[in-house]
Amino acid sequence: MLRFAANLSFLFTERPFFERFAAARAAGFNAVEFHFPYEFDRAALAEVVLTSGVEVVLFNLPAGDWAGGERGIACHPRRIAEFQDGVGLAIDYARVLGCSRLNCLAGIPPAEAGSAKARETLVENLRFAAAVTRRAGIELLLEPLNTRDTPGFLVSTTDAGLAVIADVSHENLRLQFDIYHAQVMEGDLARRLQEHLPRIGHVQLADNPGRHQPGTGEINFPFLLGHLDRIGYAGWIGCEYRPSAATEDSFGWMEARP
Numbered sequence: 138m139l140r141f142a143a144n145l146s147f148l149f150t151e152r153p154f155f156e157r158f159a160a161a162r163a164a165g166f167n168a169v170e171f172h173f174p175y176e177f178d179r180a181a182l183a184e185v186v187l188t189s190g191v192e193v194v195l196f197n198l199p200a201g202d203w204a205g206g207e208r209g210i211a212c213h214p215r216r217i218a219e220f221q222d223g224v225g226l227a228i229d230y231a232r233v234l235g236c237s238r239l240n241c242l243a244g245i246p247p248a249e250a251g252s253a254k255a256r257e258t259l260v261e262n263l264r265f266a267a268a269v270t271r272r273a274g275i276e277l278l279l280e281p282l283n284t285r286d287t288p289g290f291l292v293s294t295t296d297a298g299l300a301v302i303a304d305v306s307h308e309n310l311r312l313q314f315d316i317y318h319a320q321v322m323e324g325d326l327a328r329r330l331q332e333h334l335p336r337i338g339h340v341q342l343a344d345n346p347g348r349h350q351p352g353t354g355e356i357n358f359p360f361l362l363g364h365l366d367r368i369g370y371a372g373w374i375g376c377e378y379r380p381s382a383a384t385e386d387s388f389g390w391m392e393a394r395p
Contacts, residue, residue: 139366141391142168142194144341144377149384155182158189164385170195170375173203175226179233186234193236194373195278195339198266199223200242208282209242211262212255212291224266228273238339239270240278240313243292243301255291260304267307278338280313283321294322295329299336311338315377320345320356327364334368343378350378351390358390 143161145154152160154177161169169191174182186193201207201216210216210223227239241263246255263279270277281298282290292298298312314337319326330337344354351358365374380387 139362139370140168140373142166142170142373142375144170144375146172147377147379148387151384155185158185158191160384162189162191164388166191168192168194168373170373170377172197173199174230174234175199179230182230183233193234195238195240195375196227196230196236197240197242198227201244207244208287208290209244211241211266212244212246212250212259214250214254214258215247217258217262220262221265224269228270228275231275232273237274238276238278239266240280240339241266242280242282243290245287245289246291252291256301259291260301263301263305263310264307267305267310271307271309276338277310278313279310280315281318281322282315283318285321286318293318295319295333299333302336312336313339313341315341315343316356316361317341317343317345317348317377326356326361330361330365330370331368334370337370337372339372339375340365340370341375341377343376347381348379349381350376350387353381 143166145157145161149157149160158169174196201210210220231239243259246252267277279298279302281292281294284290284293292301302310302312312333314330316326319329342351344351344356346354
């Protein structure tokens with residue numbers, strides 16, 4: 138049976154962040170994910186998680202100046218110490234929040250670094266992060282992002298992500314498969330999910346175009362979600378979409394799915 142987590146960076150944004158947890162629970166979600174927790178006090182956030190009764194299943198490692206357009210620093214050769222400190226901070230939050238998965242965004246290589254050096258830096262940083270997260274009992278993920286929405290992003294396809302994971306060669310690093318990003322860059326979703334299932338640690342969804350809820354675009358979600366169930370995907374599916382109207386009005390696809 139498929140399990141869905143509400144992405145609180147996309148859903149229930151009509152409310153302040155702390156109120157989104159209870160809103161997700163009231164809408165029927167048992168789990169949530171979000172981009173970053175770092176601006177909030179750990180103890181206060183943990184109390185909100187506890188009182189809302191939801192499980193936190195995923196958030197990202199610190200990713201640099203997000204508001205300024207950065208989408209990760211793992212490929213930046215001059216920011217290795219900052220990346221490593223960020224991994225430690227993420228583990229601290231994950232322990233307090235009871236979260237067992239952290240996602241790494243590779244980033245956009247800086248102008249002064251060539252693609253080969255950026256990739257080499259990413260691999261070394263992931264080796265470090267995979268080792269320390271494993272010791273903490275936390276799984277590390279790597280997520281490709283499409284280059285239409287994030288021009289220049291270093292890891293933009295499933296194959297590129299899996300190639301990096303192969304080079305890192307650590308059992309604690311798996312792929313985060315975002316259906317929206319994969320559809321933009323490559324399509325062939327059902328086959329890719331089935332072929333790479335053993336290396337996929339988390340799935341996220343949104344329709345294309347528009348990145349809205351399933352049923353608003355070109356992806357055949359009734360088939361694709363049924364396919365995920367049939368091939369035995371047992372992880373969480375993060376609902377990382379922009380509702381086309383009010384959040385609570387965007388869940389019809391969940392009731393209509395097989």
